[in-house]
Amino acid sequence: MAVRGCPEGQEMRQLDPPGATLFHHVPEQDERFKPEIDRARLRDLLLASLRPGTVRWGHTLRAVGGSAAGPRLLHFANGATVEADLIIGADGAWSKVRRAVSPATPRYTGVSFLEAWFHDVETRHPGIAELVGQGSAAAADGDRGLFAQRNGGDHIRVYLIQRVPADWITAAGLTPQDTGGIRALLLERYRDWSPRLRRLVTDNDGPYVDRPIFALPVPHEWAHDPTVTLLGDAAHLMPPLGVGVNLALLDACELAPALARHDTPGEAVRAYERAMLPRSTKMARLLDGAAEGLISTELPDFATTGDR
Numbered sequence: 001m002a003v004r005g006c007p008e009g010q011e012m013r014q015l016d017p018p019g020a021t022l023f024h025h026v027p028e029q030d031e032r033f034k035p036e037i038d039r040a041r042l043r044d045l046l047l048a049s050l051r052p053g054t055v056r057w058g059h060t061l062r063a064v065g066g067s068a069a070g071p072r073l074l075h076f077a078n079g080a081t082v083e084a085d086l087i088i089g090a091d092g093a094w095s096k097v098r099r100a101v102s103p104a105t106p107r108y109t110g111v112s113f114l115e116a117w118f119h120d121v122e123t124r125h126p127g128i129a130e131l132v133g134q135g136s137a138a139a140a141d142g143d144r145g146l147f148a149q150r151n152g153g154d155h156i157r158v159y160l161i162q163r164v165p166a167d168w169i170t171a172a173g174l175t176p177q178d179t180g181g182i183r184a185l186l187l188e189r190y191r192d193w194s195p196r197l198r199r200l201v202t203d204n205d206g207p208y209v210d211r212p213i214f215a216l217p218v219p220h221e222w223a224h225d226p227t228v229t230l231l232g233d234a235a236h237l238m239p240p241l242g243v244g245v246n247l248a249l250l251d252a253c254e255l256a257p258a259l260a261r262h263d264t265p266g267e268a269v270r271a272y273e274r275a276m277l278p279r280s281t282k283m284a285r286l287l288d289g290a291a292e293g294l295i296s297t298e299l300p301d302f303a304t305t306g307d308r
């Protein structure tokens with residue numbers, strides 16, 4: 001399966017709150033350091049590579065039962081129960097599978113994202129299209145920031161990033177659905193920013209989406225269990241500084257051949273975890289507390305941050 005990224009998505013601008021450009025990276029035509037791809041497109045490519053029926057939609061996992069001696073049992077919200085000799089928990093930040101091997105739960109980082117979308121940007125939001133370019137644009141003032149990114153299909157997504165309590169919307173007497181109320185609050189908080197940047201805060205299409213940022217404790221490791229393992233955010237949820245998707249894909253790309261190569265699932269899991277756990281611990285240590293860096297006025301290291 002050929003997956004071609006989008007090299008022009010590597011364009012990156014850093015602005016200051018008054019709107020001056022501090023940094024502008026324009027990728028070379030053959031630059032392949034961090035090509036971009038929309039999540040939905042990647043998901044479609046991966047799904048299309050599977051035999052029809054491989055994914056069973058409509059099965060929300062409630063709990064994992066059975067013991068490490070096997071077999072394991074998957075209990076789904078629709079009443080179905082499935083027996084398995086190996087469960088791979090790829091069920092994200094709030095993984096239900098994780099509970100079978102680890103008591104760890106994600107903790108709030110103190111930083112919250114608010115997601116805003118702009119559609120038909122070339123026609124309806126030309127100023128924002130020009131500001132963001134073909135890649136991304138970021139700005140921060142030490143207490144808040146924003147990160148705007150062009151997506152396929154003429155859409156731009158903006159994350160408004162704030163150091164706030166996780167319940168900042170309800171604490172302000174608002175609900176996540178109260179777009180007008182949240183917009184007024186944001187206008188107040190971003191009042192010193194240039195009108196051009198404030199349009200990224202106020203001109204969005206549709207509601208804001210509240211995304212408080214959580215991370216697992218570091219290190220997050222567990223005693224080997226031959227019947228359960230984890231990958232991606234279920235194993236190593238970190239602040240979103242542009243490595244989460246790549247790490248999840250790398251985990252999967254190593255676990256799959258390990259399963260094909262080893263005589264038993266347990267041996268494969270042991271070999272996979274031997275590489276995955278130290279790798280993710282090393283990265284998690286680097287990113288521990290780094291959510292704060294997203295609102296810092298210090299220029300980020302553009303060699304390692306910013307993707308989709």
Ligand SMILES: Cc1cc2nc3c(=O)[nH]c(=O)nc-3n(C[C@H](O)[C@H](O)[C@H](O)COP(=O)(O)OP(=O)(O)OC[C@H]3O[C@@H](n4cnc5c(N)ncnc54)[C@H](O)[C@@H]3O)c2cc1C
Pocket residue numbers: 059060061062090091092093094095096113211213231232233234240241242243244245246248306307308
């Ligand atoms: C606001 C924000 C911005 C981010 N930006 C970036 C970025 O720019 N670049 C980057 O690399 N990473 C980014 N990340 C991190 C990235 O999204 C994750 O690291 C990545 O998606 C992890 O992939 P995953 O497959 O492990 O988990 P997920 O992508 O969360 O996938 C988990 C899957 O499991 C399913 N699932 C969950 N629970 C159940 C259940 N009980 N039963 C059945 N299915 C279930 C979900 O529906 C989902 O399909 C960002 C994260 C956040 C919160």
